Amino acid sequence: MKLIYELPNDIKEKYPDLLTGKTILYCLPVDIDLSGNFFNGYVAVTQDYILYLSLNSTSEVYRIKDYEFFESTAEVGDGILIGRKVDGESYALARFSMRYVPRFKFIARALNQILTIGKSKVVSTDDDNICPKCGRTFAQGTNICPSCINKGDMFRKLISIASSKWYLYLIVSTIFIAITALRLVNPQITRNLIDNYINAPDTVTPDVKDMLFLVGLMGVIMVFSSFLTILRGRVMAKVGAEMAKDLRSMVYEKIQSLSLGYIGKRKTGDLMNRITGDTDRISNFMVHTAPNVVNELLTMTGILIIMFTFNWKLALIVLIPVPFILIVMRLFRSFIRNLYRKQWRQSDRANSLLQDIISGIRVVKSFGKEKYAINQFKNESKKLADITIYNEKTWQTLFPGLMFVMGIGSFFIMLIGGRMVLNETMKVGELVQFTTYAGMLYGPLNMISFFPRAISEVATSTERIFDVIDQDPDIKESPSAISHEIQGEIAFDNVTFGYQSYEPVLENIDITINPGEMLGLVGHSGAGKSTFINLVMRLYDVDEGSIKIDGIDIRNIRKEDLNRQIGVVLQETFLFSGSILDNVRYSKPDATAEEIILACKLANAHDFIVKFPDGYDTIVGERGHRVSGGERQRISIARAILSNPRILILDEATSSLDTNTELKIQEALTRLVKGRTTIAIAHRLSTLKFANRLLVVDKGKKAELGTHKELMDLKGIYYGLVSAQLKMSE
Numbered sequence: 001m002k003l004i005y006e007l008p009n010d011i012k013e014k015y016p017d018l019l020t021g022k023t024i025l026y027c028l029p030v031d032i033d034l035s036g037n038f039f040n041g042y043v044a045v046t047q048d049y050i051l052y053l054s055l056n057s058t059s060e061v062y063r064i065k066d067y068e069f070f071e072s073t074a075e076v077g078d079g080i081l082i083g084r085k086v087d088g089e090s091y092a093l094a095r096f097s098m099r100y101v102p103r104f105k106f107i108a109r110a111l112n113q114i115l116t117i118g119k120s121k122v123v124s125t126d127d128d129n130i131c132p133k134c135g136r137t138f139a140q141g142t143n144i145c146p147s148c149i150n151k152g153d154m155f156r157k158l159i160s161i162a163s164s165k166w167y168l169y170l171i172v173s174t175i176f177i178a179i180t181a182l183r184l185v186n187p188q189i190t191r192n193l194i195d196n197y198i199n200a201p202d203t204v205t206p207d208v209k210d211m212l213f214l215v216g217l218m219g220v221i222m223v224f225s226s227f228l229t230i231l232r233g234r235v236m237a238k239v240g241a242e243m244a245k246d247l248r249s250m251v252y253e254k255i256q257s258l259s260l261g262y263i264g265k266r267k268t269g270d271l272m273n274r275i276t277g278d279t280d281r282i283s284n285f286m287v288h289t290a291p292n293v294v295n296e297l298l299t300m301t302g303i304l305i306i307m308f309t310f311n312w313k314l315a316l317i318v319l320i321p322v323p324f325i326l327i328v329m330r331l332f333r334s335f336i337r338n339l340y341r342k343q344w345r346q347s348d349r350a351n352s353l354l355q356d357i358i359s360g361i362r363v364v365k366s367f368g369k370e371k372y373a374i375n376q377f378k379n380e381s382k383k384l385a386d387i388t389i390y391n392e393k394t395w396q397t398l399f400p401g402l403m404f405v406m407g408i409g410s411f412f413i414m415l416i417g418g419r420m421v422l423n424e425t426m427k428v429g430e431l432v433q434f435t436t437y438a439g440m441l442y443g444p445l446n447m448i449s450f451f452p453r454a455i456s457e458v459a460t461s462t463e464r465i466f467d468v469i470d471q472d473p474d475i476k477e478s479p480s481a482i483s484h485e486i487q488g489e490i491a492f493d494n495v496t497f498g499y500q501s502y503e504p505v506l507e508n509i510d511i512t513i514n515p516g517e518m519l520g521l522v523g524h525s526g527a528g529k530s531t532f533i534n535l536v537m538r539l540y541d542v543d544e545g546s547i548k549i550d551g552i553d554i555r556n557i558r559k560e561d562l563n564r565q566i567g568v569v570l571q572e573t574f575l576f577s578g579s580i581l582d583n584v585r586y587s588k589p590d591a592t593a594e595e596i597i598l599a600c601k602l603a604n605a606h607d608f609i610v611k612f613p614d615g616y617d618t619i620v621g622e623r624g625h626r627v628s629g630g631e632r633q634r635i636s637i638a639r640a641i642l643s644n645p646r647i648l649i650l651d652e653a654t655s656s657l658d659t660n661t662e663l664k665i666q667e668a669l670t671r672l673v674k675g676r677t678t679i680a681i682a683h684r685l686s687t688l689k690f691a692n693r694l695l696v697v698d699k700g701k702k703a704e705l706g707t708h709k710e711l712m713d714l715k716g717i718y719y720g721l722v723s724a725q726l727k728m729s730e
Helices: 009-014 098-117 151-198 208-259 260-264 268-308 312-318 323-359 361-366 370-422 428-469 531-535 561-564 580-585 594-604 606-610 629-642 659-673 708-714 717-729
Strands: 026-032 038-045 049-052 061-062 066-076 078-085 088-096 492-498 505-514 518-522 544-549 568-569 645-650 678-679 692-696 701-706
Touching: 009 049, 009 208, 026 098, 038 098, 038 692, 061 518, 061 594, 066 098, 066 561, 078 098, 151 268, 151 428, 151 659, 208 428, 260 531, 268 312, 268 323, 268 428, 312 370, 312 428, 312 708, 323 370, 323 428, 361 370, 370 428, 492 531, 505 531, 505 701, 518 531, 531 645, 531 678, 561 568, 568 629, 580 629, 594 606, 594 659, 629 659, 692 708, 692 717, 701 708, 701 717, 708 717
Parallel strands: 518 678, 518 692, 568 645, 645 678
Antiparallel strands: 026 038, 026 088, 038 049, 049 061, 066 078, 078 088, 492 505, 492 544, 692 701
């Protein structure tokens, strides 16, 4: 995200005294003045001052050390940079529209760092949601500006994808050329039949054998053309299936490589649409529409050569409507594309809602909200239907109009050509041949006039899939990453992290966890506990500082090695729709049956599994809904044990369970944590009784660290949490 804008020269010239000799650390535009009026100005930050600069008003200079705290707040319709002085009074220093709120949050954080540590270390790693070329805001869920995207570059990428099947396209192209040649021969034979046999001069006696030969030749051409068409269809079916598979795999593999931060900002239905719907549209275009257009262009070229050779004047008459059609196609191209872009976005919203409702069907039925869910989906479906109807009405109005204009040439051919036949300057067969070619010419022109719609659809889909494919993963593996067998030491070195980097969730965390030690994470909801374990698993990279395992920065350890040696039991246990065996084996696909059974026994899961009629082959259903919460949790523990991890992460592993089930899981966890470095989160503090140390996280910072006894003696946050739970249990 851009934090240093270039000051205009006229502002530099107006305030030379304020700017000379000063290093500007940050500089942002402001578009609203403190009274709420639209305005053009800048806020520049130096090491000691905040400069409020404008051509239309006097400057303001604020000394940073006069304040004790800065914050950027989002109000109704705008944002404000606020400075609080030592006396507790707060002052508005700048006002700006909502588009600049994230940037000023960085500025507020930088100013607070200058106050506390004497310098700013803030660097933005967040993406702008504004197009750097035209200034338009990106649509939600995309980082592509449809107005500025290089369309030619997109289609070159598609061609490069298709080039892997070049030999199939070569076969298809050869077939197309053969079919085109056969189509152009038939009118010549028809002309010969009419002029030399059917409508022969009275002085000529037609040879029946020659006529039958020509009729048979037409039949052979039709049969051979049909055979080539069948062959073309079969080859294109293979090309289509292969290309659709390649595109789906490419998009899906890319999504798998992207971070949770990217995926979390997108709707599930949107991503599914890109993998299935958009790839299908592109495949159909590349396999059917584009080759057909090439075929029609070849046909049109051949027809025009023959027509101009035969009678250039009549040929020009046929082409009279073409310039008008091309102009209309050019004018309506962007309009049509915007229509279909709007339709795909609404389709994404409807699919995302459908996915949410079906995934949460148990909640819907528990609250008796079936009618509400139906109305929700009906409303989104109606919006989609309205957009689709409007798009189709627009196209069905435009397309027949173009077809009518295109057919005008035929009237002139019949009028002029008919007079030429009556004047005996043209034979009937020649006129039939010419009108046949004219009719064949309108077929390609019809196809080409339909092409803008197809281009609009595929361009929109191409934008969407390359929005995913061209994304750079936030979590990148270093070229120098090494394989490492983990011993278990984990060190947080001044770690700061925020899902939006201008809003830290964890700040300045320093702690070392020894090999084999169990650390309990304690704190209020939203304090940053889950973020702590997400960073250990390297689901996100830190903004500042580093996390080291056995003294090695985790960014320098191969991600495959890191994930293989970390076992996770999450609060919301997720089981895939398959058998118990498949779910346990997920962490180690090559595990033997003996290893799986041992892991299930250690997790106290084996006994209930063998009671099922199908045992380990029991299907758990989607999200594991066919087994109880406690059974899901124990299957999850078995999955974590199976890979024999060196680091174990337990995120509320015993929450929302009855006492008997909790005891069984606690017993399994006791066996599981032995000899492993363990990080455990629990709201039930009794579940952390085996922890060597407890870390209390409060508002993203390390508040307390010590054993249970040490923290109870401290009588701080932990003491308060324990006391509150004891009162609740009374």
